Amino acid sequence: MNNLEAKELIRKKALPFKEHAMQLIDAFWEVENNIDFLPNDTKSDSYQVEHITIVDGNLEIEGLLEDAVNDHSLLIVLGDLSVDRAIIMSEVIVTGNFIIREIAVFDSLGDYTLNVGGDLIAKGYIESDHHENIKGKCEMEKAYSRGEDPNGILVPECISEGEYHNFVNIAKRIRDKQAVFV
Numbered sequence: 089m090n091n092l093e094a095k096e097l098i099r100k101k102a103l104p105f106k107e108h109a110m111q112l113i114d115a116f117w118e119v120e121n122n123i124d125f126l127p128n129d130t131k132s133d134s135y136q137v138e139h140i141t142i143v144d145g146n147l148e149i150e151g152l153l154e155d156a157v158n159d160h161s162l163l164i165v166l167g168d169l170s171v172d173r174a175i176i177m178s179e180v181i182v183t184g185n186f187i188i189r190e191i192a193v194f195d196s197l198g199d200y201t202l203n204v205g206g207d208l209i210a211k212g213y214i215e216s217d218h219h220e221n222i223k224g225k226c227e228m229e230k231a232y233s234r235g236e237d238p239n240g241i242l243v244p245e246c247i248s249e250g251e252y253h254n255f256v257n258i259a260k261r262i263r264d265k266q267a268v269f270v
Contacts, residue, residue, distance in 0.1 A: 089125040091117040094142055101144070101166045104223060105181050105203050109164055112179055116140050116162045129167070137161040137178070146170070146184070152263060153192075155180075168206070175259050176202070176218070185209065185224065191268055194218035195255050212269055214258060230269045243267055 129145035137155035168184035174192035191212030207224035216234035
């Protein structure tokens with residue numbers, strides 16, 4: 089799939105994020121020049137978003153969803169996204185609901201946004217300068233946002249000197265299926 093084919097698909101299906109998604113495809117195409125296209129509902133034990141990934145259907149990850157090894161990835165799910173665990177540092181667009189069964193961390197230093205057209209439901213949710221655009225309801229069992237005092241919220245291994253969260257340790261613990269919240 090090339091960028092023109094991707095934009096045509098988005099034109100047809102990416103409400104309410106159609107314009108934003110098409111702009112991002114153009115911007116990321118200039119850097120990545122590669123689109124991974126999953127044409128149907130997809131279920132996997134894990135998934136690494138390396139470039140632009142477009143899923144034309146639902147995406148279910150029974151394990152770890154991770155992106156932005158190079159800080160230049162874009163995930164567009166034209167349906168629902170359901171994950172056990174996620175480490176997200178780049179742009180994500182989900183036209184349906186986003187369900188996080190265990191924990192996810194979103195940390196982009198203010199560069200990117202999580203866009204969800206439906207509901208965001210999370211057992212554990214950590215946000216650090218990652219913008220959010222949620223059209224439905226948000227339900228989070230445990231949550232932490234940058235700027236909060238992490239003591240009493242995050243386990244000590246996830247707190248750096250100066251009482252800030254430690255992203256590297258949080259990501260490692262998520263990968264290793266270890267507790268992040270107290």
